[in-house]
Amino acid sequence: MSTATMKDTLVRDLEHLFVDMSQTKVIQRNPTIIREGHGLTVTDIDGKDYIDALSGIWVVNIGHGNQAVIEAMQEQLKRLTFSYPVGTVTEPAIQLAKLLSEIVPAPLTTVKLLNSGSEATETALKLARQYFLQSGHPRKYKVISRYLAWHGATMGALSMSGVASLKAPFEPLLEGFLHVPPHSCYRCPYGLAYSACNVACARVIEKVLEWEDPETVAAIIVDPVMVAPGVLVPPKEYLPIVRDICDRHNVLLIFDEVITGFGRTGQLFAMNTFGVVPDIVALAKGMGSGYAPLAATVCSDRVAAAFWGDAEDHVEFMHGHTFGANPLSATAGLASITQLLQTGMLENAARVGAYLQQRGQDLYKHPIVGDVRGIGMMLGAELVADRTTRAPFPAGVAPGQMVLAACKRRGLIMRGNPNWIAFGPPMITTEADIDRIFEIVDAGLDEVEAEALPA
Numbered sequence: 462m463s464t465a466t467m468k469d470t471l472v473r474d475l476e477h478l479f480v481d482m483s484q485t486k487v488i489q490r491n492p493t494i495i496r497e498g499h500g501l502t503v504t505d506i507d508g509k510d511y512i513d514a515l516s517g518i519w520v521v522n523i524g525h526g527n528q529a530v531i532e533a534m535q536e537q538l539k540r541l542t543f544s545y546p547v548g549t550v551t552e553p554a555i556q557l558a559k560l561l562s563e564i565v566p567a568p569l570t571t572v573k574l575l576n577s578g579s580e581a582t583e584t585a586l587k588l589a590r591q592y593f594l595q596s597g598h599p600r601k602y603k604v605i606s607r608y609l610a611w612h613g614a615t616m617g618a619l620s621m622s623g624v625a626s627l628k629a630p631f632e633p634l635l636e637g638f639l640h641v642p643p644h645s646c647y648r649c650p651y652g653l654a655y656s657a658c659n660v661a662c663a664r665v666i667e668k669v670l671e672w673e674d675p676e677t678v679a680a681i682i683v684d685p686v687m688v689a690p691g692v693l694v695p696p697k698e699y700l701p702i703v704r705d706i707c708d709r710h711n712v713l714l715i716f717d718e719v720i721t722g723f724g725r726t727g728q729l730f731a732m733n734t735f736g737v738v739p740d741i742v743a744l745a746k747g748m749g750s751g752y753a754p755l756a757a758t759v760c761s762d763r764v765a766a767a768f769w770g771d772a773e774d775h776v777e778f779m780h781g782h783t784f785g786a787n788p789l790s791a792t793a794g795l796a797s798i799t800q801l802l803q804t805g806m807l808e809n810a811a812r813v814g815a816y817l818q819q820r821g822q823d824l825y826k827h828p829i830v831g832d833v834r835g836i837g838m839m840l841g842a843e844l845v846a847d848r849t850t851r852a853p854f855p856a857g858v859a860p861g862q863m864v865l866a867a868c869k870r871r872g873l874i875m876r877g878n879p880n881w882i883a884f885g886p887p888m889i890t891t892e893a894d895i896d897r898i899f900e901i902v903d904a905g906l907d908e909v910e911a912e913a914l915p916a
């Protein structure tokens with residue numbers, strides 16, 4: 462079958478697939494069908510190359526086609542791909558749990574292996590509830606999270622999320638989930654300016670706790686850098702304040718490091734970058750770098766202790782997913798994390814991440830760029846119709862998606878929401894790669910400005 466005929470067939474057959482968060486009919490008009498990936502480059506079915514400046518979607522942190530990971534997985538594939546998950550364990554699962562316990566900050570010690578970010582945040586929620594149930598605080602069940610945050614697509618994770626458009630089709634969601642405004646210095650929900658604001662966005666959480674009664678609240682979940690609203694980096698005081706509130710009210714702090722983990726902030730975890738350690742952390746995406754679905758929830762020794770007992774104590778964590786501790790996925794994670802730690806990628810991420818942030822400032826030469834923000838290997842730019850007033854583009858004009866399309870035509874894959882664009886290249890990216898990325902982004906922004914701004 463010729464490539465053209467095969468593509469026609471695939472495009473027609475696409476109607477059998479729900480594409481993530483997309484209208485399949487729209488994708489079908491001009492689908493990008495990716496076939497191969499090597500390093501920073503992915504190639505579509507027509508042979509067109511793209512720079513993957515988003516690591517898939519903040520996932521492929523070690524780059525595509527890493528030979529060491531492929532070989533480790535091939536070995537495991539030949540040895541064992543599955544074992545009875547209730548009552549048996551495999552070597553890679555134990556080794557991965559041990560490795561994770563060594564690389565996360567103390568006192569995080571104990572690991573539940575999973576498949577996806579949604580499972581990891583949902584598991585964190587269930588751990589928090591069962592923890593309080595069996596440690597003398599059975600009324601503690603509520604969870605506080607932030608508006609505009611994304612914690613995943615399953616009903617518990619969605620209930621913690623704060624993106625109205627992604628929740629609406631599934632409402633009513635679960636009971637006991639409270640939301641507070643996010644830390645958005647560019648568009649402060651209180652109309653205040655940092656630092657005169659005294660970080661009101663963090664301090665309001667204590668008020669909400671008091672009004673709800675702390676004895677009913679189990680956890681506060683935060684993604685240390687909020688990506689869903691366009692890469693919002695918290696003021697340096699924010700996470701320490703939240704940690705302190707949790708400590709004083711016996712509330713568990715959960716970090717959703719699904720995106721920020723495994724080098725994305727320029728250090729191994731946002732926990733390292735911001736110097737704050739939660740009681741529970743959710744990990745996914747970069748953990749297995751996309752070589753296999755893989756995620757984990759890691760809890761502190763204090764939380765784990767409540768689940769450590771004899772059979773007659775009935776304190777075991779009554780939770781699991783069939784594929785959670787899959788030996789092939791665990792092997793992918795072991796090999797991928799080892800590559801990240803032992804081949805200089807983490808150091809590269811710190812150096813090139815600083816360069817990415819520096820080059821990000823150049824985006825201000827484009828009149829539609831209102832705010833550039835980021836940390837390490839994550840960068841976002843909010844696009845506005847008027848930089849002085851910060852007015853967004855009118856409804857129906859989606860400059861972020863226009864830039865995304867313009868860049869894709871030029872061979873660059875990045876993130877684009879209606880009003881922002883974002884980049885999250887792999888940890889193997891060089892300064893020269895960043896320059897190539899910005900060449901294309903500049904051209905894409907020029908094109909969109911010519912189209913979207915009045916002459």
Ligand SMILES: Cc1ncc(COP(=O)(O)O)c(C=O)c1O
Binds near residue numbers: 582688
């Ligand atoms: C911060 C954050 N948490 C959780 C999730 C859910 O992860 P998954 O899509 O793997 O279920 C995502 C997904 O993008 C995310 O960005």
